[in-house]
Amino acid sequence: MEPITINRKESRLRVAPEWADVCFTCGTCAGGCPVTGVDGMDPRKAVRMAALGLDQELIDSRFPWVCTLCGRCEYACPQGVEILKMMRRARGLRARDKVPGPIHKGVVMDLQRGNNLGIPKTDFLFLLADLSKEVEEEGLPGFYAPVDKKGANIFVTINSKEPFGEPDDMKFWWRIFYAAKEDWTTASEKWEGVNWGLFSGDDESMKTLVGRIVDHMERLECKTLLLPE
Secondary structure (H helix, E strand, C coil): CCCCCCCCCCCCCCCCCCHHHHCCCCCHHHHHCCCCCHHHCCHHHHHHHHHCCCHHHHHHCCHHHHCCCCCHHHHHCCCCCCHHHHHHHHHHCCCHHHCCCCHHHHHHHHHHHCCCCCCCHHHHHHHHHHHHHHHHHCCCCCCCCCECCCCCCEEECECCHHHHHCCHHHHHHHHHHHHHCCCEEECCCCCECCCHHHHHCCHHHHHHHHHHHHHHHHHHCCCEEECCC
């Protein structure tokens, strides 16, 4: 009698096809996950869905977006299953118009206008000048926020929520730089430091946005990068 061969359904989510064989379903990953139980899901169930070819069910679920990508599940796994890659891939396979919340819209805005919230260049530069004046009046004589300064040591990216809604947060960094006599700068355009392509699983956009920062570093000949995140 010839042996029976079972052909597993190929999965778009498995980074390594041997997952179905190596995963013990021991639940160690689920035990360390801060969102275990949300919508009745946990990392162990997600891995089994990928191993069994239930891709679309996982992609369409809320769990990949509830997941914080903290990595505790993968760190705890005794078999080294690449759970983080699986979860990011599930996010990336979601249709872009079905990505929850403002994440994909922020990516599009960043690609088009240089930051996640679409703050115009003129408004951004006006805010930097206005805040610089405030900092100077608060006891830092001669302070100003340098923009596009070539040869500065540190290139500083900015989280767009700060100029949009929490501008005083930028002052904390500025006071440190002033006290340390640090040579720093930021950019007048494409200064966003939060890459939502990473969070949404959009690797092509993520690469483009990272490339912008690299271009700034090379153009301004800066040696050190500061990401606010």
